[in-house]
Amino acid sequence: MSSALHTYQREFHDNSTHLPGWNAWQIRRSRQAAMQRVMQTDLPTQKLENWKYTSTRRLSQTPYALYTGGCVGLYLEDLDPFLVDRQASHRLVFINGLLSRRLSCLDDLPNAVQVASMARIADESPAMLSPWLEPVLTGHDQGFAELNQALWLDGAFVHIPAGVQLIKPLQLLFLTTPFQEPIVTFPWNLVIVGKSAQALVIESYLTLGQGAHFSNARTTLVLEPQARLEHLLLLGESELAWHVGSVQATQKEGSRLDSRIFAAGGELTRQELQITLAGAEAECFQEGLFLAGRRQHMDLHSWLHHTCSNTRSRQLFKSVLDGHARGVFNGVIRIPPDLQNIQAEQKTANLLLTDTAEIDAKPQLEIHSDAVQCSHGATVGGMNPEAMFYLQSRGLDVDAARLLLIQGFADELLQTIKPAPVQEWLRQRLNQERNLP
Amino acid sequence: MNILEISNLHVAVMDKPILRGLELELKPGEVHAIMGPNGSGKSTLANLLAGREECQVTAGSVFYQGENLLVMAPEERAGKGLFLGFQNPVELPGISNVRLLKEAFNARQRHRGLPAMDALAFRDHLDQRSKRLGLSGEWLLRPVNVGFSGGEKKRNELLQMMVLEPRLAILDEIDSGLDIDALALVAEGINAMRDAQRSMLLITHYPRLLDLVHPDHVHVLMEGRIILSGGMALAQDLEKQGYGWLEEVAT
Ligand SMILES: Nc1ncnc2c1ncn2[C@@H]1O[C@H](COP(=O)(O)OP(=O)(O)OP(=O)(O)O)[C@@H](O)[C@H]1O
Ligand SMILES: [Mg+2]
Numbered sequence: 254m255s256s257a258l259h260t261y262q263r264e265f266h267d268n269s270t271h272l273p274g275w276n277a278w279q280i281r282r283s284r285q286a287a288m289q290r291v292m293q294t295d296l297p298t299q300k301l302e303n304w305k306y307t308s309t310r311r312l313s314q315t316p317y318a319l320y321t322g323g324c325v326g327l328y329l330e331d332l333d334p335f336l337v338d339r340q341a342s343h344r345l346v347f348i349n350g351l352l353s354r355r356l357s358c359l360d361d362l363p364n365a366v367q368v369a370s371m372a373r374i375a376d377e378s379p380a381m382l383s384p385w386l387e388p389v390l391t392g393h394d395q396g397f398a399e400l401n402q403a404l405w406l407d408g409a410f411v412h413i414p415a416g417v418q419l420i421k422p423l424q425l426l427f428l429t430t431p432f433q434e435p436i437v438t439f440p441w442n443l444v445i446v447g448k449s450a451q452a453l454v455i456e457s458y459l460t461l462g463q464g465a466h467f468s469n470a471r472t473t474l475v476l477e478p479q480a481r482l483e484h485l486l487l488l489g490e491s492e493l494a495w496h497v498g499s500v501q502a503t504q505k506e507g508s509r510l511d512s513r514i515f516a517a518g519g520e521l522t523r524q525e526l527q528i529t530l531a532g533a534e535a536e537c538f539q540e541g542l543f544l545a546g547r548r549q550h551m552d553l554h555s556w557l558h559h560t561c562s563n564t565r566s567r568q569l570f571k572s573v574l575d576g577h578a579r580g581v582f583n584g585v586i587r588i589p590p591d592l593q594n595i596q597a598e599q600k601t602a603n604l605l606l607t608d609t610a611e612i613d614a615k616p617q618l619e620i621h622s623d624a625v626q627c628s629h630g631a632t633v634g635g636m637n638p639e640a641m642f643y644l645q646s647r648g649l650d651v652d653a654a655r656l657l658l659i660q661g662f663a664d665e666l667l668q669t670i671k672p673a674p675v676q677e678w679l680r681q682r683l684n685q686e687r688n689l690p
Numbered sequence: 691m692n693i694l695e696i697s698n699l700h701v702a703v704m705d706k707p708i709l710r711g712l713e714l715e716l717k718p719g720e721v722h723a724i725m726g727p728n729g730s731g732k733s734t735l736a737n738l739l740a741g742r743e744e745c746q747v748t749a750g751s752v753f754y755q756g757e758n759l760l761v762m763a764p765e766e767r768a769g770k771g772l773f774l775g776f777q778n779p780v781e782l783p784g785i786s787n788v789r790l791l792k793e794a795f796n797a798r799q800r801h802r803g804l805p806a807m808d809a810l811a812f813r814d815h816l817d818q819r820s821k822r823l824g825l826s827g828e829w830l831l832r833p834v835n836v837g838f839s840g841g842e843k844k845r846n847e848l849l850q851m852m853v854l855e856p857r858l859a860i861l862d863e864i865d866s867g868l869d870i871d872a873l874a875l876v877a878e879g880i881n882a883m884r885d886a887q888r889s890m891l892l893i894t895h896y897p898r899l900l901d902l903v904h905p906d907h908v909h910v911l912m913e914g915r916i917i918l919s920g921g922m923a924l925a926q927d928l929e930k931q932g933y934g935w936l937e938e939v940a941t
Contacts, residue, residue, distance in 0.1 A: 648797035661784030
């Protein structure tokens with residue numbers, strides 16, 4: 254067993270009674286079962302196909318300490334740069350993985366919308382969580398998602414009831430304030446968007462300061478029939494941080510998910526996206542932008558399961574890699590036999606700014622039905638010399654031309670983001686976090 | 691002093707000789723037209739003047755306002771007032787027209803040692819010119835050349851020239867793909883830019899634009915050289931007779 258897992262297991266054993274929902278048998282059982290599974294498989298290593306390019310040595314050998322509370326004297330002003338326009342959004346703020354009620358603001362939530370601490374829900378109304386304790390349709394993941402399932406300490410519980418439209422964006426801010434001893438946080442978020450309900454949820458992982466820490470995050474999205482959810486995920490933690498996250502979404506008939514991910518931070522950032530289109534006329538649009546420099550490692554693993562006829566998906570993932578950065582993209586689209594009228598499109602574009610940056614991009618189309626319109630394309634390349642010459646001929650020097658082209662490459666994904674304050678904020682965060690020329 | 695002075699210019703692309711002993715002189719305020727068969731090297735000349743790396747000079751010299759042009763980086767040439775309107779301008783996804791124009795304009799200001807124009811004044815400068823070419827406000831927000839029709843690309847190149855106000859404008863087939871009204875607009879734009887200091891080199895296949903612009907000189911580029919020069923009458927002759935009759939002149 255890896256030494257880190259050994260530590261986690263001991264923590265689990267010693268402190269289990271403090272884990273949220275431990276008194277409720279469903280939650281307790283889910284935690285215990287997950288711990289057992291991860292004990293059997295151990296944390297992933299590069300021997301696993303899905304982890305081939307990702308060294309987990311540091312994660313499986315460093316025993317990060319579980320943060321279980323304690324005073325962090327933060328004022329709302331300290332959070333300013335990490336928050337989307339304060340007036341124009343609702344927010345839940347988690348400091349080191351635990352909800353800070355004082356820094357959160359849910360003043361004018363529409364009636365019946367529930368936004369709460371997962372820990373509180375688990376202790377007070379555990380029955381509300383029971384249908385969602387296990388991954389809904391995708392089966393169990395090996396490793397870190399299991400670890401989260403065993404050890405989650407808090408997170409956001411969001412329920413938008415049927416027919417309700419959440420007008421303002423809801424920001425979930427996970428801010429870590431690194432300590433001498435590196436800590437690990439295990440947030441689990443559950444977002445349920447009811448029938449014909451609508452919401453924009455911004456999930457953001459950021460660091461105050463420059464220390465090392467580990468975020469092991471898990472998010473479950475549930476879209477009831479005709480629900481519309483925009484889910485925006487920002488990964489912008491410190492350059493010493495490690496982030497392993499997984500998003501699992503289940504979409505019922507007629508629902509629409511717009512999933513956008515922007516990753517710029519971390520020494521190692523790995524995100525998994527599992528989306529299941531499980532009802533007719535469900536559609537999912539995914540976009541992702543990965544900006545990595547120095548020796549950053551960024552990993553995106555996406556699984557898109559069409560399990561029902563008449564479903565549509567479109568994916569566009571882009572990366573800009575500088576320095577010695579390493580990118581990994583693995584995109585699975587799975588369409589079982591006998592499905593009719595499926596549309597699936599996957600595109601990736603990767604811009605390598607140096608000879609030492611590297612990308613492993615692997616589309617994996619597992620299509621067993623004929624009634625499928627499926628296209629995919631992947632490009633990997635450096636700066637377009639035609640475009641460079643054009644800009645130089647307009648008076649821009651080489652550096653300015655390069656920068657403009659990189660910004661343009663990224664901007665294709667940024668400029669469609671609405672509302673404007675969210676786009677503006679995201680640009681600022683990315684400018685702040687990214688380590689590009 | 692001449693704006694442009696090209697002597698005995700030999701240029702190769704991918705080691706293939708394209709220009710072979712080209713001579714050309716432009717004085718301030720003059721408009722010259724270059725005509726010539728497909729593949730004769732007109733765009734090669736234009737690209738070379740703008741500083742494209744692939745064009746290797748194997749002999750000869752090019753002086754721009756008395757300075758050796760061939761040692762300058764492309765952006766330096768632009769900074770000194772040289773502008774190329776491309777035959778096939780490249781698409782720049784994610785970069786809006788207004789963004790490019792602002793960057794280019796400010797680069798020019800910097801090069802002249804002038805402060806950047808404030809946003810409102812620039813907006814004004816831009817609006818006047820884009821209206822003249824029938825390119826609406828929304829146009830300016832579109833990414834450069836992405837999904838533009840052939841004619842739109844050409845009008846956009848001209849817009850850039852009008853915003854940047856160069857000393858020497860080289861317009862490579864600015865009239866190709868334009869409908870009749872757009873051609874009139876473009877000719878108007880070119881004429882509005884003419885003054886005693888500004889020179890232009892128009893590359894074209896058709897006398898239609900030249901009828902509206904009245905160049906001072908018309909040249910024929912064939913076999914890598916200017917083989918014949920004249921006035922508007924030469925353009926008319928070419929329209930009627932093609933280039934075949936010139937082959938003797940060339941050899
Ligand atoms: N990158 C290149 N590699 C190989 N040959 C090239 C390259 N660029 C240009 N050429 C060749 O150089 C010659 C001159 O091309 P150029 O584009 O200058 O012609 P042109 O006079 O502008 O023609 P047109 O009227 O069709 O625009 C052509 O034979 C062309 O094929
Ligand atoms: Mg040409």
